[in-house]
Amino acid sequence: MTSFEQTALRLSNLRFAWPGAEPLIRVGLFELRAGERVFLAGPSGSGKSTLLGLLAGTLQPQQGEVLIAGQAVSRLSSRQRDQARADHIGVIFQQFNLLPFLSVLDNVTLACRFSKRRSARAASRDGDIESSARRLLGELGLPTETWARPASSLSVGQQQRVAAARALIGAPELILADEPTSALDVDARGDFLRLLLDECVAANTALLFVSHDRSLMDRFDRAVDLRALQNEIAA
């Protein structure tokens, strides 16, 4: 399955409720094409974490379907969903993305340790996964002397870039970014986003960027409001 003819992400008739509560997620149809970059606005508490869990496959919907890179994941076993996540999705959190006891380089290559598919992609592109990691770190503006240092010794801004490199390695079809710039200085936010977007374009990786910082909105192909998404019957 080649990614250029697939959708990176597709939600249809999705319904999710926590046990004993009212349905929290109701999405009729939501789609990301391959390489599409979408800004998702939504304040915390509006079900954002739950939606991300459903997208990543750590949660299973009671009704509806989630397609990741053309693969229907919501009816799979949890182990299969974990593998799909490893193979097709890169995740960036707001902060504390890295394992502090590993070096910068090891943190980046860790993503490939859980996915043979991404390992293969990285190797076919750069020779081996370490070279791929180094390339990405270089492109994201991290000085070479930081690569061997423990991740905890870097600044927040640098750590977020390392997180981006990890999400990008092996060219996954989709990156889920949950408020990745919210912990950075205002000045640094623009730089970070530019670098991330450049990389996504280069690898044709779709990006779902969740944030409340609307100043960044215009750099994306599309902007969607989470609350509006919830009430949609059709996109």
Next chain:
Amino acid sequence: MSALFRLAWASLVNRRFTVAVTVATIALSVLLLLGVERLRIEARSSFLRTVSGTDLIVGARAHPVQLLLYSVFHLGDATNNVGWDSVQRLATRDDVAWAVPISLGDSHRGYRVVGTTSDYFRHLQTADRPLAFVQGEAFDGLFDAVLGADVAAKLGYALGDSMVLAHGTAALNPHQHDDRPFKVMGILGRTGTPMDQSVFVSLQAIQAIHLNWRSGTRIGNAPAEPTAEQLQPSSVTAVFVGLRSRMATFAVQRAVNEDRNEPMTAIMPGVALQQLWSMLGLVERALQLTAACVVLAGLLGMLAALLGTLSERRREMAILRALGAGPTTVSGLLLMESLLLTVWGLLTGLLLLYVLTAALMPFVLQATGIALDLGWPAASEWRLMGWVLLSGVLVGAVPATMAYRRSLADGMMVKQ
């Protein structure tokens, strides 16, 4: 699997202070466990090789184990002696092939002096091997002595050297028989038994040096040329007996036990050893149980350390989940960490054991006659280490299970 191993290793190295304490605790407990086991094995084999080739041991009436202990192992003292008449009667029985009397009570710089006949070296064996001289031969002249291997080595004696015996068995002794020094006539090979720490002289020699002693006090010098009558021993501590036919063992034993002339006990060494061992068995088991409890304590320390870090590691676990690791992998990480900690503890403990054994070997030999072994671990020791490893993994299953549950619930989002 190797990814998990490297993650676990990096994670532990990162927390090196806590890890070092945990490893040290396990190592010390393993040291105790293996140390006890080693001593137990060595003590047992050391005892068991001491007695062989003797059908009966006869002494004044006493508990069989007590008689065994003082006559063979030179542990403790006899409260009474066997009269010379009884010794003669025993030696001249039709069914007795040989009888070797021994006389205990003197010492030389802490080593026991054994008064006996030269037949001792011909009949007594250890570990089914006869006694061998590495230098010289049995005593011939009145004031000749034969040394056990350790006595000669420790005190640096060679053939022809002169030595002074002391009265009583205390190590530092003001009561010296220095009016009658002895000449080293022979040195025995190593047996790994209390014989190595003994000095052998003739029965007559014991008599000779005591001629001027009354009630434990020395009066003047012993006579230079004692008469045969003066040298005749009146009693001995015990007699080792070999029979013409072993089928007569029970009959001779009964005859000695029921002797109307003197209260005596005859023991079959194998049976007395069996009794000794069932007595010691309780002590052995108590020691083993204690050591096992200490190991458990060490592992519980590891449990506490791992549990303590669980909350801090929620973020770490969420990151792994985001990368595609399942809750099984996350709990596997903790299990791998407990395995690594246990293995490091085991190896360190083993290393400590060898270092301590090497350092303490000479002292233990001197004090107890037990020769510690620096060889490869015995089968029982491997088994113990296996149990420790298994226990470590079982203990690790506790934080691993908790991590599994939390990771399952948290997913990749940690609700801070």
Next chain:
Amino acid sequence: MQFGNKSMWQLVFSALIWVGLQSAAMAEVRGIDWLELIPPEELKAMESQPIVDHNGTPIAPDYSNSHPVLTMNGVEGRIPGYIVPITVTEENTISEFFVVPYFGACIHVPPPPPNQIIYVKPEKPIEMTEIWAAYWIEGKLKLENQANSLGQSSYSMELTSVTPWEG
């Protein structure tokens, strides 16, 4: 597994026969009685001896008339008795032992005569036994011509097995 498969049934049948033979063989192990080891004339003499008196002086045993039963040579079977170790190895196993009909009796009962003692030196030392426990000792009786001081031969046994005596 198909029913009606001939070779399968042959296998089952042979197995059953084998099991049957084994249990038959086990039931065949001859029990040896201690009294069988004493010649009839000596048994008669023993019966005319006074009953054990715990108040009197112990009777000194006279074993110059104790002889083995020559026909017991080569008899295979098992005998219940107590194990008295003669030689204990460094590994706490027994490499030589006596089998006796009773052990640790009071001093008013004489010790066992030579024809009530069996000497055993097994090929491989046996595990340490308990002094006060009884065992089935199985093997082949032999008469050794050991010259003891009374010029008699005595029983020994080629050991097959030692098992605890259950009562």
